[in-house]
Each structure stands twice: as structure tokens, then as C-alpha cells.
Amino acid sequence: MIHIIKDKKTNIEKLSFELVERKGVGHPDTICDAIAERASRYYSQYFMDTYGRVAHHWFDKVMLIGGLSQIEFGRGELIKPYKVIFAGKGAKTYSNDNIPLYNILFKAAKDVLGEVLTGFDATKHLVVVDEIVNYHGAGRSNSRYQPMILEDLASLDRTDLVSNDCNLLSSYTPLSTLEMLVLYTEQYINGKLFKERFPETGWDVKLVGSREYEEYKLLINLPFIAGKVDSVDTYFQLKNQIYKDIMTFIYDNFAREVQLTINPQDKNGKYYLTALGSVADTGDVGVVGRGNRINGLICPMRSMSIEAPSGKNPLDHTGKIYGYLGEKLSKQIYQEIGKPNEVHIFTSKEAPLEQPDHVSVHIQDWDDNELERENIRRIVEESLREVHGISGEFIYGDITMW
Template sequence: MLSIERDVRSVEDLPYELVERKGVGHPDTMCDAIAERMSRYYSLYCLQEFGGVAHHWFDKVTLYGGGADIDYGRGELTSPYRVKVFGKAAFRVGTAEIPVRDLMFRAAADVLREVTTGFDATRHLVVELGVVDHQGSGRGRSRYQPAGPEDLVPLRSGGLVSNDTNLLHGYAPLSRLESAVLGLENLVNGPEFKRRHPDTGWDVKVFGSRRQDTFSLVVNMPFLAAHIDSMDRYWARKAAIQTELETFVRESGIADFRMLMNATDRNGRPYLTALGSVADTGDVGVVGRGNRVNGLITPMRPMSIEAPAGKNPLDHTGKIYNVMAMRLAQQVHEKFGGPTQVHIFTSKEAPLERPDEVVVTAADADEAAVKALVESAVAGTDDLTAELIEKGVTLW
């Protein structure tokens, strides 16, 4: 059921706005990335070995940080990261075993290697499994205990139904503040910045607020202890980085702003880590506590509390419709301009191509054209599932 609402207000018209982004090296974001990589590796293995995907979900990942010896000019992990994954999955297809533990370890290791500096999985990682193959209420035995490849679901097989009851949201375009917050973290953790500033860490958190047209930005970014040999060196490097970030903000079109960098060092101690994250020293991460699908935490916007990372890409609408709502909002905005919101509601067992409700809020949109965009999107759920597995979609 599609409905179009015309009453939409731009977030730019609000007198006050707040936005946050947890960077790729933040423990919560690490968990999102690990959970999603686990789902992808598991799905790809099943496709390669059996021609279909076994039902699974790995969206309950936690990361218990390690321990580190940190001082000026020295940073070394002394206790490993511990990744715990809780969920459900098939452990075998008939008599053929699925190497779940190996897949989970490889997924965690690959992600952590990408978002830290100097990570060595053989020394720095322990993965603990809390995954079971128990049958759910109202489900057949073949769902998590398939007797053979015929019990698995091939890609683009059609006819699937929603695995849950979900409410999802998307909106477009990003506000000036949202673009600045997202852009700052993407810049600092981007490959070019890291090549120019190899002493910078990955656990970057950016906060932003706007009062009318005055902006305030807070950037927290650790440095790698091995590269910082004194407090004077720390202050110098921090000042250089902040100057570059302020230039980026000005060039993005924001003139009236102030920036606070590394508020934690107001106690006179530098913000240093061993590998680039507070996970080095025992901080904990959990799936779903960080960014939404568009990469931001936006309390002034409609925002789903679904944690899509690690969910089954075959039929879990908490993942599929989350991405769909965001993309639909962007498509409607690009076609008709103005602020756009998309809300999708579905109930358990509803066909994937027929969600219970789709509400599009756009002031100047043509109804027939919006209907065509929505119908194309929901008809393409099989393609979206294939994209999630084969190419990957960033959900944080």
C-alpha cells in the first residue's frame, strides 16, 4: 500500500540541529562491519559450495577491547581483542560441514586489519562463537539444519517472505551539518589522509551542532603512540591536523563555525592509542549502537532503531528495506527536488515485493512517477540481496 504525503519540512528550517558519526575505528562501528562481513563470507561460501544460501543471522556481535602498553614513542597491544558473535546458522548441509568458526575469524580479522594500524590477527584476535542451529517457532527443520543443497535458497529465486515485522526510514538530502560531519570522518579515515598522516588513528568520532547558521564541530581522533615522542610533538601534530580539517569545512561552504579537537586532552594528557582505537585499551563495542544506514546518528530525523548489519540478506527486511528506504528517498529527491522521506512497514510473512505500507513524503512529487519508483524498488529485492552478498553495501 503506497501513500504520498505533501507536508514535509526541511531540517534546515529547524533552529537547532544535532548530528554524530562514529568512525570506522570506533568499537561499535567495528562490530557492525564485522557482523556484516560474517554474513557475506558465510553466504559466499554457501553459494560457492552448495549453490544457495543457508539461513543465518550474525547481528549480535560484541567486541571486548584488549590491553596495551602505551607511552611516548611506544604503543603495543598486550592483550588481544575478543570478538563474540551470537546468532543462528546452519553448521552443515547434509553431511558437508560449513566452517563457521573459520569464516567468523576471517571476517573479524579482515575488518580489524582494515581499520587499525599494525593489527596482527594471529596475536591480537580471539573469536568466540555463540552460534546455534536451533529451529525457530513455526519453522521447518530444514531452515537451520538443511538435509541437502535443495534446502538452501539460490540467489534471485523469488517468492520469499519477510522474516520479521519491521519499520524502516530513509531521507534525502543530507543537511549542511550532516554533510560536514560525514565528510570530516570520511576525510580523516580516507586512504589519502592516512598516507599523508600515518600517525593518526582510526577511532574518529565527529559531533556537530547548528544554531541557525552557526556551526559547532567536535572531532575526537587519537594519534598512534609509537609516532608521538613528547607532549610538544602531540600539540604540534594536533594543531596541524586541526588546521587541515578547518580548511576542509570552509571549502565545503560553511563559514561561521568553531571546532574543538580532542576534548579529552584538556586534562593535560595526550590522546594516544597503540593501533588507533580505544578498543586497544578495553573499550567495548556492540552491533547497532552506532551509525544508521546512511552513516550518521541523526536525532532530528526519522531514524530506524533496526541494526541491519549481520542480518540475513535473503529475507530480513530490517536489512533489505533499510537500504531500500534510503535509496528510494534519494531517487525521489533527485527527480523532484526538495526534502524527501520514505517510511516502509512490513509484517512477518508478507511477500518481500509487497510490504504492508510505503509512505513517501515529498512536496512536489508526481504520484505516478513515485509509484513507478517504489514498484521498481520492491520488485528488485532479489537484486538487492545479491548486491549485499556479492558486492557488499556499507550499512554504517
């Protein structure tokens, strides 16, 4: 059922106060999201390459237990490795074939950590624990996680798949100015240009932005690589250069004054030094689903789902599929009518993927008219008819949900 509603809620840009957070790509929670999704992608690709179909699985219970480091100015060494624990369900065999599950999981962890840690060496810095099981649930046959014939695997061409769960997803468009400030600044800091300019910085960047009327504030926790910073003086010299660089980026892209604070704790002698660039270097723990929502932000003043999509089955888990679909729908509707909107999707278990129980579109600042209603309904109906194609995007594309 499709609902199109004129939303009388105040546009967030008109509220007197707003808060937004983002955990950067090197934060332990974000790392776990990335590892879980990479594992699902590699696993699905292995099955597609080998058998032309995908085995049912979910790897969305990943935990990262940080290592132990020796850190001082001019020196940083990880002396106890990271431990990545995979828990979930998946096929370990197909017919008489053994699936190289551990190798797939290890590669996923190795590749992600290698992208967001400076000096990471998987042979020294990584231990992977495989706790994936192949037990079937109530009402399910053994073939779900112990497939024996080709028909036990799912084809990307199937259009009769049903929802694997009961889910409620929420999305919205557009991002507010503050949300864009937080998201794009983190992407800049962890982007190629900034890292080439400041290789002394790590990837575990956390940003919290606030807005009180038209006064914007941005707090950034930014790690430094201890081995690349030889003294307190060098630390503060770099910090001053980085401050100026980020302020230039903000002004060039947002043309507004922002009160920027970087690493406020270091004024008390608590310098943000790391071995490889993350608080996980000193034992911090990460878990899937504790960080950014699917749009890359944590926005407590917005409608958002607590669904953790990373690592879930890309063929029929609606907590993943509809989360991405909701984002696409909201953006398409905004492009069509130019109005802020929210999209909420609810499905019950076993419902056909193209027939969720409810799709509710809430539109702000809107002069309700029948033509736009018809266009919105058309966008929703067309997207639902094409929902099965999203699975291929998850497996072969570069969708990011954190």
C-alpha cells in the first residue's frame, strides 16, 4: 500500500537547534560495517563465479577487538594484533564441495583494514575468528544453509523471492547544511588529497556538528600517526596547518563561518597518538550497526531506522534492500518535485519483495496537487517492480551503507 502524505512537520533547516555526528571510515564501528559488507560481497561473488547462484547467508554480526600498542612521539608499534570475529550463518559446503569460507572472511577483513590503517600488515596485525554456523531455523529445510543441488541456491534472475524478515526502514532527502558539512568534511579529511598533504593523520576521524540558529560549530577528533610525529611541537604545528586547511575547505564549499575545534583533549596533554591511525590500536572495540546510518550520518533529530544492513543477505533481506531502496526513492522524489521528504517502508516476513506492506511518503512544504501525487506513485511503483535488480548492485557495485 502506498501512502502520500502532506507533512506538517517543521523543516529541519528552520529549527533553532540541530545535532549531527559521523564516525569516519577508520572508526572501529565503521570498520566492522565495511568488513561485514565486504565479506558478503566476496562470498556472493565466489558463489556466482563458481556456481552461477548465491547461497543464503548473513554476516552482519562482526566484532573488532582492538590490539595493544606501544606509543610515544616518534614511535608507534602494534604489539598485539586486531581480532575480527565473524558470527552469523552461511553455507560452508555445496554438495560435496567445501567453500573456502575462512579465506573469504580473512580477505574481507584484510582488505578493509589495509584501506583505513597506515602501515597495516595482515601477517602481523590481524587474527580472524570464524564463528559462522550452518544451522537452519524453525520452518526452514536443511538446504537453506546446507545446499546440495543448484535449486538450493538463489539466482539473481529470480523474481519470486520474499522478505526474509519483518523490517521498518526510513530515509529522507535532502541533507541539511549541517549534515552536508559533517559528511563532506569527513570525506575530505579521509580523502586522497588530504592524506597526501597530511600523511601524519589517521583515518579514525569522528565529527560532531551543531547548529544554533545560524551559528555552526564543528568538533573533530583526528588521530595522528605517532611514528610520523616526533615531538609535541611538531604535533601542534601540524594541527595548526590542518586547522587552516579544513577551514579553507569549509569556506570554499559552504561559504559560511564555522567554529572549528580539533582534538580539544590535547590542551590537557592528552595527545591523540595512534600506531596505525585508529583507537582500535589501543583495544577499543567495534561492532556492526553501532555507527552511521545508511546515509553515512547519525542524526538523532531525524527519522532513521536502527537496522544494521551491512553483511546481510543481498537477495532477500529487506532490512538491507529496502534501506537502500528508500534512499533511492527519497532522492528521486526530491528530484521530481523539489520538496523535502521522508520515505518509510514496512514489510512483513514472507511478503513478496515487490509488495511491501506499506510505503509511506511524507512531503514537507508541499502544495498538494494530483499531478505530483501521480508522479510520486509512479516512481514508487516503478522502483518496486525493479527491486530485484538491487541485489546485483550489492554484489557487483560499490554501494556504501556507512
